[in-house]
Amino acid sequence: MTLQFYNSLTRNLEPFQSIRPGKAGLYSCGPTVYDYAHIGNFRAYVFSDLLHRTLRLFGYEVQLVMNITDVDDKTIRAARQRQIPLGEVTRPFEAAFHEDLAKLHILKAGTYPRATDHVPEMIRMIEKLREAGHVYESEGSLYFRIESFPDYGRLINLQREELRAGASKRVASDEYEKEQVSDFVLWKGWVPEDGAVAWDSPFGKGRPGWHIECSAMSTKYLGDHFDLHTGGMDNKFPHHENEIAQSECCTGKTFVNTWIHCSHLMVDGKKMSKSAGNFYTLRDLLGKGYSAEAIRHLLISTHYRNFLNFTLEGLAASGKAIAKINAFAQELTQAAQNGAEGPGAPLVDLAAAKEKRFRDSLADDLNASGAMGAVFEFMHEARERRDSWTKTAAKAALAFLETAQSVFACFDLAPAATAPEAAYPEAVAALLEARKAARASRQFSESDRLRDALAALGWVVKDTPKGQILERS
Protein backbone atom coordinates (compact mmCIF):
# COMPACT_ATOMS: atom_id res chain seq x y z
CA MET A 1 0.00 0.00 0.00
CA THR A 2 1.25 3.46 -0.78
CA LEU A 3 1.16 6.34 1.63
CA GLN A 4 -1.75 8.68 1.54
CA PHE A 5 -2.38 11.78 3.60
CA TYR A 6 -5.20 14.23 4.09
CA ASN A 7 -4.08 17.48 2.51
CA SER A 8 -5.54 20.55 4.22
CA LEU A 9 -5.01 22.52 1.03
CA THR A 10 -7.33 20.38 -1.06
CA ARG A 11 -9.37 18.88 1.79
CA ASN A 12 -8.82 15.48 0.25
CA LEU A 13 -6.99 12.26 0.91
CA GLU A 14 -4.14 12.19 -1.61
CA PRO A 15 -1.49 9.60 -2.47
CA PHE A 16 1.87 10.94 -1.33
CA GLN A 17 4.30 11.55 -4.14
CA SER A 18 7.56 13.20 -3.20
CA ILE A 19 9.17 15.81 -5.40
CA ARG A 20 12.45 13.92 -5.46
CA PRO A 21 12.22 10.12 -5.51
CA GLY A 22 12.92 8.54 -2.15
CA LYS A 23 13.34 11.86 -0.36
CA ALA A 24 10.86 13.95 1.58
CA GLY A 25 11.25 17.52 2.79
CA LEU A 26 9.26 18.15 5.96
CA TYR A 27 8.84 21.43 7.79
CA SER A 28 7.25 21.25 11.18
CA CYS A 29 6.15 24.41 12.96
CA GLY A 30 8.12 24.57 16.19
CA PRO A 31 7.74 26.35 19.50
CA THR A 32 7.92 29.92 20.66
CA VAL A 33 10.42 29.64 23.48
CA TYR A 34 8.99 31.95 26.12
CA ASP A 35 7.86 29.18 28.47
CA TYR A 36 7.80 25.40 28.81
CA ALA A 37 5.74 23.68 26.14
CA HIS A 38 2.64 21.90 27.42
CA ILE A 39 1.52 18.48 26.32
CA GLY A 40 -1.04 20.00 23.99
CA ASN A 41 1.91 21.48 22.15
CA PHE A 42 3.64 18.13 22.33
CA ARG A 43 0.72 16.44 20.68
CA ALA A 44 1.65 18.39 17.56
CA TYR A 45 5.32 17.44 17.84
CA VAL A 46 4.55 13.79 18.51
CA PHE A 47 2.20 13.84 15.54
CA SER A 48 4.92 15.31 13.37
CA ASP A 49 7.27 12.60 14.66
CA LEU A 50 4.71 9.94 13.79
CA LEU A 51 4.68 11.31 10.25
CA HIS A 52 8.48 11.48 10.17
CA ARG A 53 8.87 7.90 11.39
CA THR A 54 6.17 6.61 9.05
CA LEU A 55 7.89 8.21 6.07
CA ARG A 56 11.11 6.50 7.14
CA LEU A 57 9.33 3.17 7.53
CA PHE A 58 8.19 3.52 3.96
CA GLY A 59 11.72 4.10 2.79
CA TYR A 60 11.92 7.86 2.55
CA GLU A 61 14.98 9.77 3.52
CA VAL A 62 13.39 12.62 5.42
CA GLN A 63 14.85 16.07 5.74
CA LEU A 64 13.12 17.58 8.76
CA VAL A 65 13.34 21.23 9.68
CA MET A 66 11.75 22.67 12.82
CA ASN A 67 11.92 26.36 13.60
CA ILE A 68 12.59 27.90 16.99
CA THR A 69 10.72 31.18 17.35
CA ASP A 70 12.94 33.19 19.66
CA VAL A 71 11.71 36.68 18.93
CA ASP A 72 8.08 37.78 19.04
CA ASP A 73 5.73 39.78 21.27
CA LYS A 74 5.66 37.16 24.02
CA THR A 75 9.41 36.61 24.26
CA ILE A 76 10.05 40.36 24.22
CA ARG A 77 7.43 40.94 26.87
CA ALA A 78 9.02 38.29 29.10
CA ALA A 79 12.45 39.87 28.65
CA ARG A 80 11.09 43.29 29.52
CA GLN A 81 9.23 42.05 32.59
CA ARG A 82 12.24 40.18 33.88
CA GLN A 83 14.63 42.93 32.80
CA ILE A 84 17.03 40.54 31.11
CA PRO A 85 18.25 40.25 27.50
CA LEU A 86 15.98 38.39 25.10
CA GLY A 87 18.44 35.51 24.74
CA GLU A 88 18.38 34.86 28.45
CA VAL A 89 14.66 34.26 28.22
CA THR A 90 14.72 32.12 25.12
CA ARG A 91 17.83 29.95 25.40
CA PRO A 92 16.88 28.11 28.61
CA PHE A 93 13.41 27.32 27.25
CA GLU A 94 14.91 26.24 23.97
CA ALA A 95 17.19 23.84 25.86
CA ALA A 96 14.22 22.59 27.91
CA PHE A 97 12.28 22.03 24.71
CA HIS A 98 15.04 19.81 23.32
CA GLU A 99 15.18 17.85 26.56
CA ASP A 100 11.44 17.28 26.40
CA LEU A 101 11.62 16.16 22.76
CA ALA A 102 14.27 13.63 23.71
CA LYS A 103 12.21 12.30 26.61
CA LEU A 104 9.28 11.76 24.26
CA HIS A 105 11.53 9.89 21.82
CA ILE A 106 10.94 12.42 19.09
CA LEU A 107 13.57 12.00 16.39
CA LYS A 108 15.88 14.93 15.97
CA ALA A 109 15.33 17.29 13.09
CA GLY A 110 18.19 17.90 10.70
CA THR A 111 18.05 21.58 11.57
CA TYR A 112 16.41 23.72 14.24
CA PRO A 113 16.82 27.19 12.76
CA ARG A 114 16.31 30.12 15.11
CA ALA A 115 14.45 33.17 13.91
CA THR A 116 17.12 35.49 15.34
CA ASP A 117 19.79 33.74 13.26
CA HIS A 118 17.88 34.35 10.02
CA VAL A 119 16.95 38.00 10.02
CA PRO A 120 19.05 38.74 6.88
CA GLU A 121 17.17 36.02 4.99
CA MET A 122 13.87 37.52 6.10
CA ILE A 123 14.95 41.00 5.06
CA ARG A 124 15.92 39.72 1.60
CA MET A 125 12.54 38.09 1.26
CA ILE A 126 10.71 41.26 2.27
CA GLU A 127 12.78 43.23 -0.26
CA LYS A 128 11.78 40.85 -3.01
CA LEU A 129 8.15 41.14 -2.02
CA ARG A 130 8.45 44.91 -2.01
CA GLU A 131 9.97 44.92 -5.48
CA ALA A 132 7.09 42.76 -6.68
CA GLY A 133 4.58 45.24 -5.30
CA HIS A 134 3.06 43.19 -2.47
CA VAL A 135 4.18 45.49 0.31
CA TYR A 136 3.18 48.86 1.69
CA GLU A 137 4.44 50.93 4.58
CA SER A 138 2.41 52.38 7.38
CA GLU A 139 3.69 54.10 10.50
CA GLY A 140 7.17 52.65 10.13
CA SER A 141 6.06 49.04 9.61
CA LEU A 142 5.75 47.02 6.41
CA TYR A 143 2.60 45.10 5.60
CA PHE A 144 1.71 42.45 3.08
CA ARG A 145 -1.26 43.43 0.96
CA ILE A 146 -3.31 40.25 0.71
CA GLU A 147 -5.34 41.67 -2.14
CA SER A 148 -2.20 41.28 -4.26
CA PHE A 149 -2.34 37.49 -3.89
CA PRO A 150 -5.47 36.10 -5.55
CA ASP A 151 -5.07 32.64 -4.00
CA TYR A 152 -5.22 34.00 -0.44
CA GLY A 153 -7.56 31.98 1.76
CA ARG A 154 -7.30 28.55 0.13
CA LEU A 155 -6.32 26.78 3.30
CA ILE A 156 -9.33 27.84 5.30
CA ASN A 157 -11.80 28.28 2.50
CA LEU A 158 -12.00 31.96 3.17
CA GLN A 159 -14.38 34.28 1.41
CA ARG A 160 -12.45 37.41 0.56
CA GLU A 161 -15.48 39.59 1.22
CA GLU A 162 -15.57 38.39 4.80
CA LEU A 163 -11.99 39.43 5.31
CA ARG A 164 -12.82 42.85 4.05
CA ALA A 165 -15.69 43.07 6.49
CA GLY A 166 -13.48 41.98 9.38
CA ALA A 167 -16.10 39.49 10.43
CA SER A 168 -14.39 38.60 13.64
CA LYS A 169 -15.71 40.53 16.59
CA ARG A 170 -12.25 40.28 18.03
CA VAL A 171 -10.72 42.67 15.56
CA ALA A 172 -10.24 45.99 17.25
CA SER A 173 -11.98 48.64 15.26
CA ASP A 174 -9.17 51.12 15.77
CA GLU A 175 -6.57 49.24 13.76
CA TYR A 176 -6.56 51.77 10.97
CA GLU A 177 -2.90 51.56 10.22
CA LYS A 178 -3.52 48.63 7.89
CA GLU A 179 -5.35 49.07 4.62
CA GLN A 180 -7.32 45.94 5.40
CA VAL A 181 -7.68 44.24 8.75
CA SER A 182 -6.32 40.98 7.41
CA ASP A 183 -3.17 42.43 5.92
CA PHE A 184 -0.32 41.21 8.06
CA VAL A 185 2.95 42.66 9.20
CA LEU A 186 6.25 41.70 7.58
CA TRP A 187 8.50 44.10 9.44
CA LYS A 188 7.62 45.83 12.67
CA GLY A 189 9.16 49.26 13.13
CA TRP A 190 11.01 49.64 16.43
CA VAL A 191 8.99 50.89 19.39
CA PRO A 192 10.38 51.74 22.83
CA GLU A 193 8.85 48.59 24.36
CA ASP A 194 11.16 46.53 22.13
CA GLY A 195 14.16 47.83 24.07
CA ALA A 196 17.38 46.39 22.71
CA VAL A 197 15.57 43.96 20.43
CA ALA A 198 16.12 45.49 17.00
CA TRP A 199 17.84 44.91 13.71
CA ASP A 200 18.86 47.44 11.09
CA SER A 201 17.25 46.99 7.73
CA PRO A 202 16.65 48.91 4.50
CA PHE A 203 13.21 49.65 5.98
CA GLY A 204 14.61 51.07 9.16
CA LYS A 205 15.28 49.72 12.63
CA GLY A 206 12.84 47.07 13.73
CA ARG A 207 12.15 43.36 13.90
CA PRO A 208 10.57 40.75 11.66
CA GLY A 209 6.90 39.84 11.83
CA TRP A 210 6.05 36.36 13.01
CA HIS A 211 5.05 34.74 9.74
CA ILE A 212 8.07 35.69 7.65
CA GLU A 213 10.50 33.53 9.64
CA CYS A 214 8.88 30.28 8.58
CA SER A 215 8.86 31.32 4.93
CA ALA A 216 12.49 32.40 5.02
CA MET A 217 13.80 29.42 6.96
CA SER A 218 11.78 26.69 5.30
CA THR A 219 12.76 27.79 1.80
CA LYS A 220 16.37 28.26 2.85
CA TYR A 221 16.73 24.69 4.10
CA LEU A 222 14.19 22.80 2.00
CA GLY A 223 14.04 24.84 -1.21
CA ASP A 224 11.36 27.07 -2.67
CA HIS A 225 9.08 24.10 -3.26
CA PHE A 226 8.97 21.21 -0.83
CA ASP A 227 6.84 18.24 0.15
CA LEU A 228 5.23 18.53 3.56
CA HIS A 229 4.41 21.15 6.13
CA THR A 230 2.79 20.34 9.48
CA GLY A 231 1.39 22.23 12.42
CA GLY A 232 -1.60 22.56 14.69
CA MET A 233 -5.03 23.34 13.33
CA ASP A 234 -4.92 26.81 14.80
CA ASN A 235 -1.90 27.65 12.66
CA LYS A 236 -3.85 27.21 9.45
CA PHE A 237 -5.06 30.74 9.75
CA PRO A 238 -3.50 33.17 9.77
CA HIS A 239 0.02 31.74 10.07
CA HIS A 240 0.13 29.18 7.29
CA GLU A 241 -2.11 31.16 5.02
CA ASN A 242 0.33 34.04 5.33
CA GLU A 243 3.33 31.79 4.81
CA ILE A 244 1.87 30.63 1.53
CA ALA A 245 1.18 34.18 0.40
CA GLN A 246 4.68 35.42 1.24
CA SER A 247 6.51 32.44 -0.14
CA GLU A 248 4.62 32.10 -3.39
CA CYS A 249 4.70 35.81 -4.11
CA CYS A 250 8.42 35.82 -3.42
CA THR A 251 9.48 32.75 -5.39
CA GLY A 252 6.72 32.51 -7.97
CA LYS A 253 6.56 28.79 -7.26
CA THR A 254 4.19 26.49 -5.45
CA PHE A 255 5.36 26.56 -1.82
CA VAL A 256 4.29 23.26 -0.27
CA ASN A 257 2.55 20.27 -1.83
CA THR A 258 0.93 18.77 1.26
CA TRP A 259 -0.19 20.57 4.38
CA ILE A 260 -1.09 18.36 7.33
CA HIS A 261 -2.67 19.79 10.45
CA CYS A 262 -3.28 18.01 13.68
CA SER A 263 -6.21 18.67 15.91
CA HIS A 264 -6.10 19.90 19.47
CA LEU A 265 -5.67 18.28 22.80
CA MET A 266 -8.64 18.87 25.04
CA VAL A 267 -9.02 18.97 28.79
CA ASP A 268 -12.53 18.69 30.19
CA GLY A 269 -13.88 19.18 26.71
CA LYS A 270 -11.95 22.40 26.09
CA LYS A 271 -8.78 23.13 24.19
CA MET A 272 -5.66 22.94 26.34
CA SER A 273 -3.90 26.27 26.11
CA LYS A 274 -1.64 28.58 28.01
CA SER A 275 -4.17 31.36 27.94
CA ALA A 276 -6.92 29.15 29.36
CA GLY A 277 -4.58 27.94 32.07
CA ASN A 278 -5.77 24.34 31.74
CA PHE A 279 -2.46 22.78 30.82
CA TYR A 280 0.10 20.24 31.97
CA THR A 281 3.73 20.44 31.01
CA LEU A 282 5.69 17.28 30.38
CA ARG A 283 7.59 18.04 33.58
CA ASP A 284 4.35 18.18 35.59
CA LEU A 285 3.35 14.73 34.43
CA LEU A 286 6.75 13.11 34.82
CA GLY A 287 6.81 14.59 38.32
CA LYS A 288 3.52 12.84 39.08
CA GLY A 289 5.16 9.56 38.16
CA TYR A 290 3.75 8.99 34.69
CA SER A 291 6.21 7.74 32.10
CA ALA A 292 7.13 9.62 28.96
CA GLU A 293 6.29 6.43 27.05
CA ALA A 294 2.75 6.38 28.43
CA ILE A 295 2.35 10.02 27.47
CA ARG A 296 3.58 9.30 23.97
CA HIS A 297 1.23 6.30 23.70
CA LEU A 298 -1.72 8.41 24.78
CA LEU A 299 -0.84 11.18 22.33
CA ILE A 300 -0.78 8.81 19.36
CA SER A 301 -3.75 6.71 20.46
CA THR A 302 -6.26 8.99 18.75
CA HIS A 303 -6.14 9.83 15.06
CA TYR A 304 -4.33 13.13 14.60
CA ARG A 305 -7.32 14.86 13.01
CA ASN A 306 -9.64 14.06 15.94
CA PHE A 307 -9.75 15.89 19.21
CA LEU A 308 -8.00 14.02 21.97
CA ASN A 309 -9.50 14.46 25.41
CA PHE A 310 -6.64 14.26 27.89
CA THR A 311 -7.20 12.62 31.25
CA LEU A 312 -4.89 11.19 33.89
CA GLU A 313 -7.05 8.03 33.79
CA GLY A 314 -6.26 7.68 30.10
CA LEU A 315 -2.60 8.13 30.86
CA ALA A 316 -2.69 5.34 33.43
CA ALA A 317 -4.48 3.10 30.91
CA SER A 318 -1.74 3.80 28.37
CA GLY A 319 0.91 2.86 30.89
CA LYS A 320 -0.75 -0.49 31.53
CA ALA A 321 -1.21 -1.20 27.85
CA ILE A 322 2.42 -0.70 26.94
CA ALA A 323 3.55 -2.77 29.91
CA LYS A 324 1.77 -5.76 28.35
CA ILE A 325 3.63 -5.39 25.09
CA ASN A 326 6.89 -5.07 27.00
CA ALA A 327 6.16 -8.28 28.90
CA PHE A 328 5.32 -10.00 25.61
CA ALA A 329 8.65 -8.87 24.16
CA GLN A 330 10.36 -10.37 27.20
CA GLU A 331 8.70 -13.73 26.60
CA LEU A 332 9.71 -13.63 22.95
CA THR A 333 13.28 -12.76 23.87
CA GLN A 334 13.38 -15.83 26.12
CA ALA A 335 12.08 -17.99 23.29
CA ALA A 336 14.56 -16.51 20.82
CA GLN A 337 17.35 -17.62 23.15
CA ASN A 338 16.02 -20.87 24.56
CA GLY A 339 13.28 -21.96 22.17
CA ALA A 340 13.19 -25.10 20.10
CA GLU A 341 14.72 -25.41 16.67
CA GLY A 342 12.54 -25.34 13.59
CA PRO A 343 10.82 -22.88 11.31
CA GLY A 344 7.79 -22.13 13.52
CA ALA A 345 5.80 -21.24 10.45
CA PRO A 346 2.49 -20.36 12.19
CA LEU A 347 4.13 -17.61 14.24
CA VAL A 348 6.23 -16.38 11.33
CA ASP A 349 3.18 -16.16 9.09
CA LEU A 350 1.17 -14.42 11.79
CA ALA A 351 3.89 -11.80 12.25
CA ALA A 352 3.92 -11.15 8.50
CA ALA A 353 0.13 -10.80 8.37
CA LYS A 354 -0.02 -8.43 11.33
CA GLU A 355 2.88 -6.40 10.04
CA LYS A 356 0.99 -5.91 6.80
CA ARG A 357 -2.05 -4.70 8.71
CA PHE A 358 0.22 -2.46 10.76
CA ARG A 359 1.81 -0.88 7.69
CA ASP A 360 -1.46 -0.55 5.80
CA SER A 361 -3.02 1.27 8.74
CA LEU A 362 -0.17 3.76 9.00
CA ALA A 363 -0.11 4.26 5.25
CA ASP A 364 -3.76 5.22 5.41
CA ASP A 365 -3.36 8.75 6.70
CA LEU A 366 -1.41 7.71 9.79
CA ASN A 367 -4.02 5.51 11.40
CA ALA A 368 -1.98 4.77 14.50
CA SER A 369 -4.94 3.33 16.41
CA GLY A 370 -5.45 0.69 13.77
CA ALA A 371 -1.73 -0.04 13.68
CA MET A 372 -1.63 -0.35 17.48
CA GLY A 373 -4.57 -2.76 17.26
CA ALA A 374 -2.52 -4.95 14.95
CA VAL A 375 0.24 -5.18 17.56
CA PHE A 376 -2.18 -6.27 20.30
CA GLU A 377 -3.91 -8.74 18.03
CA PHE A 378 -0.51 -10.15 17.27
CA MET A 379 0.21 -10.63 20.96
CA HIS A 380 -2.99 -12.56 21.59
CA GLU A 381 -2.86 -14.68 18.48
CA ALA A 382 0.84 -15.42 18.98
CA ARG A 383 0.05 -16.82 22.42
CA GLU A 384 -2.54 -19.09 20.87
CA ARG A 385 0.30 -20.47 18.74
CA ARG A 386 2.79 -21.16 21.52
CA ASP A 387 3.80 -24.45 19.93
CA SER A 388 5.44 -22.55 17.10
CA TRP A 389 7.63 -20.31 19.27
CA THR A 390 10.90 -21.62 17.94
CA LYS A 391 14.10 -19.60 18.08
CA THR A 392 13.65 -18.61 14.44
CA ALA A 393 9.99 -17.70 14.78
CA ALA A 394 10.51 -15.75 17.99
CA LYS A 395 13.14 -13.67 16.23
CA ALA A 396 10.70 -12.95 13.41
CA ALA A 397 8.08 -11.95 15.97
CA LEU A 398 10.55 -9.64 17.70
CA ALA A 399 11.44 -8.14 14.33
CA PHE A 400 7.80 -7.15 13.89
CA LEU A 401 7.71 -5.59 17.35
CA GLU A 402 10.87 -3.67 16.49
CA THR A 403 9.20 -2.39 13.33
CA ALA A 404 6.24 -1.24 15.41
CA GLN A 405 8.62 0.35 17.89
CA SER A 406 10.39 2.20 15.07
CA VAL A 407 7.19 4.18 14.60
CA PHE A 408 5.48 4.15 18.00
CA ALA A 409 8.62 4.46 20.14
CA CYS A 410 6.60 3.96 23.30
CA PHE A 411 7.64 0.41 24.20
CA ASP A 412 10.63 -0.97 25.98
CA LEU A 413 11.43 -4.15 24.12
CA ALA A 414 14.54 -4.96 26.11
CA PRO A 415 13.74 -3.88 29.65
CA ALA A 416 16.59 -3.96 32.11
CA ALA A 417 16.60 -6.84 34.54
CA THR A 418 14.82 -6.20 37.81
CA ALA A 419 16.97 -4.08 40.04
CA PRO A 420 18.92 -6.19 42.55
CA GLU A 421 17.75 -5.98 46.13
CA ALA A 422 20.98 -4.25 47.07
CA ALA A 423 19.82 -1.23 45.10
CA TYR A 424 17.07 -0.49 47.62
CA PRO A 425 17.52 1.64 50.73
CA GLU A 426 19.10 -0.27 53.61
CA ALA A 427 15.95 -0.43 55.75
CA VAL A 428 13.96 -1.72 52.79
CA ALA A 429 16.60 -4.27 51.85
CA ALA A 430 16.66 -5.55 55.42
CA LEU A 431 12.88 -6.01 55.44
CA LEU A 432 13.08 -7.80 52.12
CA GLU A 433 15.75 -10.12 53.41
CA ALA A 434 13.76 -10.89 56.55
CA ARG A 435 10.66 -11.56 54.51
CA LYS A 436 12.57 -13.84 52.20
CA ALA A 437 13.72 -15.87 55.19
CA ALA A 438 10.21 -15.96 56.69
CA ARG A 439 8.79 -17.21 53.43
CA ALA A 440 11.46 -19.86 53.10
CA SER A 441 10.32 -21.27 56.44
CA ARG A 442 6.65 -20.76 55.49
CA GLN A 443 5.96 -18.30 58.28
CA PHE A 444 3.31 -16.49 56.31
CA SER A 445 1.90 -14.30 59.06
CA GLU A 446 5.42 -12.91 59.58
CA SER A 447 5.74 -12.54 55.82
CA ASP A 448 2.51 -10.54 55.65
CA ARG A 449 3.58 -8.38 58.56
CA LEU A 450 6.78 -7.50 56.68
CA ARG A 451 4.75 -6.79 53.55
CA ASP A 452 2.72 -4.27 55.58
CA ALA A 453 5.94 -2.78 56.93
CA LEU A 454 7.22 -2.29 53.40
CA ALA A 455 3.90 -0.78 52.38
CA ALA A 456 4.29 1.73 55.20
CA LEU A 457 7.58 2.78 53.61
CA GLY A 458 5.87 3.25 50.25
CA TRP A 459 6.77 -0.03 48.55
CA VAL A 460 4.53 -2.73 47.14
CA VAL A 461 6.10 -6.15 47.24
CA LYS A 462 5.12 -8.86 44.81
CA ASP A 463 6.13 -12.48 44.84
CA THR A 464 7.14 -13.92 41.52
CA PRO A 465 8.63 -17.28 40.63
CA LYS A 466 11.98 -15.46 40.55
CA GLY A 467 11.60 -13.92 43.99
CA GLN A 468 10.34 -10.68 45.45
CA ILE A 469 9.85 -7.59 43.31
CA LEU A 470 9.36 -4.12 44.69
CA GLU A 471 7.41 -1.30 43.17
CA ARG A 472 6.80 2.21 44.41
CA SER A 473 3.22 2.51 45.59
Next chain:
RNA sequence: GGAGGGUUAGCCAAGCGGUAAGGCAGAAGUUUGCAAAACUUCCAUGCACCGGUUCAAAUCCGGUACCCUCCUCCA
Protein backbone atom coordinates in the same frame (compact mmCIF):
# COMPACT_ATOMS: atom_id res chain seq x y z
C1' G B 1 -22.79 35.68 11.27
C1' G B 2 -19.03 32.67 8.21
C1' A B 3 -15.83 28.24 7.76
C1' G B 4 -14.52 23.34 9.46
C1' G B 5 -14.78 18.88 12.54
C1' G B 6 -17.23 15.53 15.83
C1' U B 7 -21.24 12.14 18.29
C1' U B 8 -19.37 3.86 18.17
C1' A B 9 -19.99 -0.26 25.24
C1' G B 10 -18.56 2.44 32.09
C1' C B 11 -13.98 5.24 29.84
C1' C B 12 -10.51 5.67 25.44
C1' A B 13 -10.75 4.22 20.32
C1' A B 14 -10.56 1.78 14.95
C1' G B 15 -13.98 1.10 11.12
C1' C B 16 -14.67 4.61 4.66
C1' G B 17 -21.16 -0.34 1.56
C1' G B 18 -20.83 -6.90 3.13
C1' U B 19 -23.01 -7.69 8.72
C1' A B 20 -18.97 -4.02 15.29
C1' A B 21 -10.49 -4.18 15.67
C1' G B 22 -7.86 -2.94 19.89
C1' G B 23 -6.78 -0.74 24.94
C1' C B 24 -8.42 0.42 30.09
C1' A B 25 -12.04 -0.85 33.67
C1' G B 26 -15.43 -5.02 35.07
C1' A B 27 -16.89 -10.56 35.70
C1' A B 28 -15.52 -15.81 35.94
C1' G B 29 -11.51 -19.28 35.84
C1' U B 30 -6.04 -21.09 35.97
C1' U B 31 -1.97 -19.94 39.08
C1' U B 32 -0.71 -18.23 44.26
C1' G B 33 -0.01 -19.83 51.57
C1' C B 34 -2.91 -15.11 50.66
C1' A B 35 -2.19 -11.23 47.36
C1' A B 36 -0.01 -8.96 43.07
C1' A B 37 1.48 -10.00 38.23
C1' A B 38 0.65 -13.21 34.23
C1' C B 39 -2.49 -16.27 31.32
C1' U B 40 -7.61 -18.12 29.53
C1' U B 41 -12.69 -16.96 28.74
C1' C B 42 -16.80 -13.46 28.86
C1' C B 43 -18.33 -8.33 28.17
C1' A B 44 -22.32 -3.26 21.93
C1' U B 45 -28.53 -7.80 17.74
C1' G B 46 -25.69 -2.31 18.50
C1' C B 47 -22.86 2.73 16.17
C1' A B 48 -26.76 10.68 18.83
C1' C B 49 -31.89 10.97 16.63
C1' C B 50 -35.54 10.86 12.28
C1' G B 51 -36.26 9.71 7.25
C1' G B 52 -34.28 7.95 2.40
C1' U B 53 -31.11 5.02 -1.29
C1' U B 54 -29.49 -0.31 -1.50
C1' C B 55 -30.04 -7.38 -1.81
C1' A B 56 -26.98 -5.23 2.17
C1' A B 57 -25.75 1.17 5.86
C1' A B 58 -21.90 2.78 11.82
C1' U B 59 -20.35 3.54 6.74
C1' C B 60 -23.93 6.88 1.11
C1' C B 61 -27.97 11.00 0.79
C1' G B 62 -31.45 14.59 3.31
C1' G B 63 -32.96 16.60 7.91
C1' U B 64 -32.82 17.31 13.55
C1' A B 65 -30.22 17.68 18.26
C1' C B 66 -25.98 18.35 21.08
C1' C B 67 -20.53 19.22 21.49
C1' C B 68 -15.86 21.37 19.80
C1' U B 69 -12.35 24.34 16.82
C1' C B 70 -11.03 28.54 13.75
C1' C B 71 -12.42 33.65 11.86
C1' U B 72 -5.16 37.78 13.43
C1' C B 73 -1.91 35.14 21.06
C1' C B 74 -2.43 29.95 20.02
C1' A B 75 0.50 23.40 18.48
